[in-house]
Amino acid sequence: MTLTAAPLRLATTQPDFDARFTERLHWSAEQDDAIEGRVRDILADVRARGDAAVLEYTVRFDGLKVDSLSALELNAAELKAAFDALPVEQREALTQAAARIRRYHEWQKTQGGATATYRDEDGTLLGQKITPLDRVGIYVPGGKAAYPSSLLMNAIPAHVAGVQEIIMVVPTPVRGSVATGGTGDATATRGERNELVLAAAHVAGVTRAFTIGGAQAVAALAYGTASVPKVDKITGPGNAYVASAKKRVFGTVGIDMIAGPSEILVLADGSTRPDWVAMDLFSQAEHDELAQSILLCPDAAYIDAVQREINRLLLTLPRAEIIAKSLNGRGALIHTRSMEEACAISNRIAPEHLEVSSSEPHRWEPLLKHAGAIFLGAFTSESLGDYCAGPNHVLPTSGTARFSGPLSVYDFQKRSSLIEVSEQGAQQLGRIASVLAHGEGLQAHAGAAEMRLKR
Amino acid sequence: MTLTAAPLRLATTQPDFDARFTERLHWSAEQDDAIEGRVRDILADVRARGDAAVLEYTVRFDGLKVDSLSALELNAAELKAAFDALPVEQREALTQAAARIRRYHEWQKTQGGATATYRDEDGTLLGQKITPLDRVGIYVPGGKAAYPSSLLMNAIPAHVAGVQEIIMVVPTPVRGSVATGGTGDATATRGERNELVLAAAHVAGVTRAFTIGGAQAVAALAYGTASVPKVDKITGPGNAYVASAKKRVFGTVGIDMIAGPSEILVLADGSTRPDWVAMDLFSQAEHDELAQSILLCPDAAYIDAVQREINRLLLTLPRAEIIAKSLNGRGALIHTRSMEEACAISNRIAPEHLEVSSSEPHRWEPLLKHAGAIFLGAFTSESLGDYCAGPNHVLPTSGTARFSGPLSVYDFQKRSSLIEVSEQGAQQLGRIASVLAHGEGLQAHAGAAEMRLKR
Known part of the structure; x- marks a missing residue:
């Protein structure tokens, strides 16, 4: 069977457009009762038994044969060694990306976040005091979705905010363990480590790092154990267990957000090379089968050209199968009446990533109300933002850009009112x-x- | 039996201080499985059946005999009539409080929240765009805890942020209904309305108002029904059902926070009149039996004086019984070695309200890291902040000031990154x-x- 990718083709002039488009957009983060129940038990157990419980779950799920939690801590020298051992090209890319991310977030800090007060005419002083959180936890997924860029995007804003202690947790499951889909005989004292993640932890200035994961790691950070310090806030992506655990400890600690599948929406006026747009759609689709890539364009011939480039480029990519499933199942190429209508539809979707692939992006930007990040012009591929443009790549998904924004320096600070x-x-x-x-x-x-x- | 109020008396020099103080602080927002289950069912039902389900729950729980949701909408004329009918003193107090709250939040908006960009040396544009939410829902409790000040504190920041539609929900249960602890025969077409709340809605500029409450009102706002528009964020306090519903719809919409019992911590150097401090402790304790009032002071004789004023003043107050239960069960008067130690203990607690009742409050303020609002000096009673100083009275409780702050203009705006x-x-x-x-x-x-x- 030949692999093909054909996103749903729609036109806003179709009488059934609304119904068909709504159906395609539908994604629901249904809570899984079985997962919820298991997570509740794990949280209660770690809260009651601390290190011993974390250790047991790590042995059981990650297949690590260790007898103390201290054996699961990575020290600064190990993180530095991971960085030093990288090829020079990767070392430089990590360092340059970190520098650009730091610079943006330092600018962002100046845009808000300063303690300030004023006095009214009767001498009463009013204002707000801005202080960093004391200690935060960053969850970094292990296995196939281990993204060093995620670590930079979470740890650097915390650092810039002035957080003194940044605690990273990253599972390092042994191949064949439950966490990797196996049966789970604990035989190895050390699991699969992602050297780029450890190197990124060195670059980002992580304070302490533990090779634990899942709901048990979230619980350890939220409640504290003898070995793992209790944090004030937990950020970072994870699987359904991690998401459920974060939602459940929300209130005991702060959390960032519960992420859904990744999304890109491209508004195109037809002036960008169609192969660039096709690759941009792929770059979201390759994340996973539920990722959503949508093109809105008033030019039907241009949409045809993008579809041709999709056909031509698909098989050049190692992740072609995931891309095809994502585009066939959730993708859409939509012919709109105008760019104005395309902007209105974009506002209805409130996409995570929004590319304005136009020769006059500043004409359309003012019409765009809801989006996690807005990428202006043909040269601004979403992937540049993912790694190194500077702004945060942790963005609101599933329409939550209607009420929330990118992870920021502000997420690692808090305000106290001052009244005298x-x-x-x-x-x-x-x-x-x-x-x-x-x-x-x-x-x-x-x-x-x-x-x-x-x- | 004579009513007495004797907060736990402790000294930091006691060998068992840490254990006894930790025990007194303990409060746990245990999730009630029965409530969680019922709330899940109500949310699913409203999501599936919309208006019909909201109406059924309102008939069942609030005892309102109406046959359409439109009968539960209050129009602008009704809100204005409630305002016009108030005694002039209340009209003026509401108007002046609203003006002060608005002024503070307008200042707050200037402290962050402006769209801004910069270009780096290679011409790349980076920045963030700040936009208001489109539509928010404000939950206002009915019955005994109906606070018009809460409505001002929620609606005015939304208005200042630029939110176009502010939808209020407030239950108006009939006396004898399930919601008021009765058996629930629906006989009245109109429940108990709090005229001050309706007047506050007029002053605060609420767009639409529905007399619905409980989990069904949260569901209507989160999912939308034929009559109740879907909002982007829900703020405002409520009972255990409302809190559980808000936590469950978090992600579909934004929410503010899940509030625990109210708290006040007074740091006193002995220079404030002890009756003032006693009344400030009362003003938190009168909220409910689980509210927590704590005094930290390095002067034992002053603590004795405050206890005497507690004894003297208690019976002058209509809510003496609640105050006594709160102070006896959760209150504490703590003799510290020094003001410095008192500040350190305060940071450990991260109180919602923190009074620095000292002749030199600016000496101690820099030592205070975590608190919802800091009230400086003897004249700054927490109750002035509750109503009209200007800053928001919706504050983080239960130690969550370690990672979050007062409700603000920023809660009704969101950011989008801009990258070119x-x-x-x-x-x-x-x-x-x-x-x-x-x-x-x-x-x-x-x-x-x-x-x-x-x-």
């Missing part, structure tokens, strides 16, 4: 507070305000 | 991205970067 009411201010404010407190039936609130009034 | 790579920039970035993408096994990512390189 002057004696004079207490007279005016006290009277307002007293009336409203009595209206709410809270007489001690009223009393505290009234006591500060001059007799 | 120049042709020249694509050369440098493309080589870095290509190396890293190949390292991660993502060849289409590499391909998209490589295609933009000059041959």
Whole structure:
């Protein structure tokens, strides 16, 4: 059977466009009761038994034959050794990407995040104090989805925010273990490590690193154990167990977001080379079969040209099978009446990645309200943003760009309000507070305000 | 039996201080499986059946005998009428509080939240675009905990952020209904409305208002029904059902936070009148029996004086019984070695409200790392902040000030990254991205970067 990739072809003029497009967009993060139940048990167990429970799950799921959690800690020298052992080209790419990511996030810090106050006319001081979190945990997936770029994108903003301790967890399952789909005989004292991930941890300035994963690692970070320090917030992607565990510990610690499948939406006016656009659609589709790649374009002939390039380029790629499944199952090439209509549809989708592949991207950008990241112009492929343009690649998926944004420096800071009411201010404010407190039936609130009034 | 209030008396020099204090602090938001199950069913039902399901639950729980959801919508004229009918003193207090809250949040908006970009040396443009959410839902509790101030604190930041549609839901249960602890015969077409809440909705500029509540109201806002528009984010406090529902729809929509019992921590150097401090401790304790009021002070004689004022003032208050239960069960008066030690203990607690009741509050403020709001000096009673100082009174509880802050304008905005790579920039970035993408096994990512390189 020849491998082909044919995204659903639609036109907004079709009478059934809305229904068919809605159906194609549909993706639901249904909660799996079985996973939820197992995660709840693992969290409770780690909370109760600490290190011993984490160790048992790591032996059972990752197939690691170790007898203490300290054997699962990687020290700074090991991270540095991983970096030093890389080919020079990879060392330089990691270092340059980190420098660009750091520079963007340092700029971002200046755009908000400074402690500031003002005084009103009666001398009352109001404002907010910005401080970094003390300690954060970064989850890094092991196995096939081990992305060193993810580590940079999570750890560098934390570092720039001023977080003092960055604790990384990354599972290193043994081949043949439960975590890798095997039966799980624990025989090795050391699992499969991804050297690029360890090198990235060195570059990003991770404080401590543990080779643990799954719900048990999330629990260790959220509750703390004898070996793993309790953190204030956990960020980073993971599988369904990790996502369920993060959602469950939300409130005990902060979390970043629950990510769905990755998405790209390309708005094209027909001026970009069609092979570039085809490859950009592929670069999202290659993540996994549920990833979604959509092209919106008012030029039907251009859409034909992109489809031809999809056909031509597909088999040049090692991940052609995943790409084909993703494009056939979830992709769409949509002929719109105009670029304006394309922008309106984009707002309805609120895509994670939005490429404005146009010769006049600044004409369309003001029309775009909801997106995780907006890539302007033909040279701005989404993959440049994934690695090294500077802005964060951790972005809201599944339409959550309607209410949230990229991971940022701000996620690793928090605000405290500052209020200093002057004696004079207490007279005016006290009277307002007293009336409203009595209206709410809270007489001690009223009393505290009234006591500060001059007799 | 005479009512007395005796918060636990501790000294940091006691050998068992840590253990006893930790025990007193303990509060756990255990999830109630029965509530979780019922909430899951209600959410699924509203998602499937929309208005009909919301209506059925409102009839069943709130005892309202109505046959369409439109009968549960309050129009702008009704909100205005509620405002117009208030005593002039309450009208003025609401208006002045709203003006002060608006002014603070307008200032806050200038401290972050502006779209900005910069270009690096190769012409690549980077930055972030800030836009308001389109539509938000505000949950306002009905019954005994109906606080108009909460509505101001939720709706005004949304308004200042630029949100176009603010949808309020507030249950108006009939006396004797299930929601008010009765048996639930639906006989009335109209439940108990809190006129101050409706007036506050008028002042705050709410767009639409529905008299629905509970998990069914959260579901209606999260999924949308024929009558209730789907929102992007839901904020506002509620009971255990509302909290569970909000946690469950998190991801479909944004939510603010899951609030625990209210807390106040007073750091006192002994310079504030002890009756003022006693009343400030009461003003948190009167919220509910689980609220926590703690005094930290290096002066034992001053602590004695505060305890005497507690004894003297307690019976002057209508809510004395709740205050006594809260102080006896969860309160603490702690003798510290020094103000420095008191600050360190405060950081460990990360309190929601932190009063620095000192003659030199700016000496201690820099030592305070974690708190929702910091009230400086003797005149700054927490109750002034609750109603009208300006900063938000929706604050992180249960130690979550370690990683989160007050509700803010920023909660009603979101960011999108902006990236425009120049042709020249694509050369440098493309080589870095290509190396890293190949390292991660993502060849289409590499391909998209490589295609933009000059041959």
